Structures are given as structure tokens and as C-alpha cells.
Amino acid sequence: MFLILIFALGISGLRVGQSVWRHKTATFGPAAGTYNVLGEAYDLNSGANANLYKEGCDENSFTGIDIKNKIVIIQRGHCYFAAKTLNAQKNGAAGVIIADNTDSQVLIMMNASPEALHGAIVTIPAIFILKKSYLEIREKFNSNSTVNKTTILNAEGERATDIWGGWSKFLYIVPVIGLSICLTTIAYRQLKSRVAAFRVNNGVNRIPRVKFGEVDIHNDSCCVCLTDFELDEIISVLPCGHGYHQQCIDTWISDHSDLCPMCKRSILLEPIHEAGRSLTCCERNCSCLLGSNSADQDNLLIGVENPILRH
Secondary structure: OEEOOEEEOOOOEEEEOOEEEOOEEOOOOOOOOOOEEEEEEEEOOOHHHOOOOOOOOOHHHHOOOOOOOEEEEEEOOOOOHHHHHHHHHHOOOOEEEEEOOOOOOOOOOOOOOHHHHOOOOOOOOEEEEOHHHHHHHHHHHHOOOOOOOEEEEEOOOOOOOOOOHHHHHHHHHHHHHHHHHHHHHHHHHHHHHHHHHHHHHHHHHOOOEEEOOOOOOOOOEEOOOOEEOOOOOEEEEOOOOOEEOHHHHHHHHHHOOOEOOOOOOEOOOOOOOHHHOOOOHHHHHHHHHOOOOHHHHHHHHHHOOOHHHOO
């Protein structure tokens, strides 16, 4: 029985009429893209030979069959792919199509072993198709006896992969896109963390210090260490008006968050208590002009930083 097979341009692979099937060119014989064969296709296991199930494993498989300048379809099995191709080549075939005999959906890359070649050189193209493709093609032409038997066999439309075919490029791109997204996410989180840490550190540096008893605050003890403040003890006052020991609140902010332990108000917000107002740039410059004298600095904390303390 004769079949018409057309290998078309693009990702189409094996084309019969408007139907398309995948294929893969063998590593022996002409490489994909280097051959272009015109002839008729002959199914070795159709017609009078249907019950013989010939597999092309020896030259006798072609006894009494004229396959000269034709493209032979041979079933997979019982011998090397290259051996089938060589036997068809010796009988004058122009090309070989090996049809899978299993239900696998994997297009096999047919390789040649030294045992199969015996020093011979394959000069005709050989391609591999799935069993499903073979059965569909066979059914298509069994139902139409008037079909044109002209066959064009070439490597245009060779599928890049066995299973995924045209999706191969997409599958290569997916890991790249995924890695890019991961790296971008990591970089964004690190940047966000650094910005947040900078804001918190800047907020901590701006927390004013005052002497306890010289200004009204909301609490008389540090709720972090649960210790009462002593008169004239230097404490840190948050924008919300709650006071803490400097070491206690610095440790709290560093290890926990920028929220006041008592009212949960952020130290980054505008102060709502006069004692929690931070130094202005002008006041900081005044601090530098006073030098390193600790007494002067303490006076500045009390007299400049919190105007309500001025007498």
C-alpha cells in the first residue's frame, strides 16, 4: 500500500494533507536540513504483506517488492534502526520512515552502532515517528484510494524535542524567568529591609534625652526593665511621650520594632508630646559649638531640646 507523506516547513513535522505529525531525523545518514527526497512511500507491513509483519531486519524482508526510489515505512523492533535502513538502502530505497511499535509518546533519536553498520555508510535519510502517527496516516489513506501518491521527504519542520516539541523554547525560558523573579524579589526585600533599618536607626538617633522630673511624661518607670526612674536620671522620651532608659529602648527597637512598647505608636511618626520632640538641625549645630564638655551638653539637652524646661 502506498502513502503520501509531506514534511512541511515550520514546526509541523510529518504532514499528510492538512494533518500534521511529529518526527525526528536519525543521527546516521543525512542530517536534518541536508536532504530533500521526492518519491512514493511504501508501507512494508500493508497490503499483501500485512500478515507477515516484516520489520526490515534482513534483505529478505524486501523479496518480491519493488522499493527502488521509494520511501519505505518499516516497523520498529528486533534489530538496529541502522540495520533496517541499510537493508532498505541496498534494495534501492530513497528514504526510510521507522514507525514506533509501542504506545510511547517519545520521539526517539535513532543512533547507529558499529555492530549495525559493519563499516557501511548510510546515504539515505531516516526518520522516526510515533505509532499513533503511523496508525492515523494508515487509516487516512485506507479510506481514500484515489489519493495522490507523490511523497516529499525532507527535514523541514524537525521537532527540537521528543516530548515537548514546540514548547521547548518556552521550557528553557521558564527557569530563566523564575530565577529573575526570585533574584528581583530578594533584591527588593533586601533594599526594603535596608531602607526600613535606616529609617529606624535615624529615628533612634533623633530620640531626645531629658532629665526625669524636669518634664512631664506619661510614665514614672521604664516598662522594659520594670524599674522606676530616679530624679534627674537621663531618659529617652519617644514622640508619644513615653519615657525609657536609653539602653532599654535602643535594645527594644533593635530587637523588636520601631513601636513604643506601651502605646504601639511608631517612633517615626510626628511627635504628639512636647518632650518627645527631637532636636532641629540648628539645635544640633549649637550642640557641636559647645564642645565635648558633658555638663554643657547636659544643659543643652535640658535647656534647648525641650523649651518647656526653660525657666
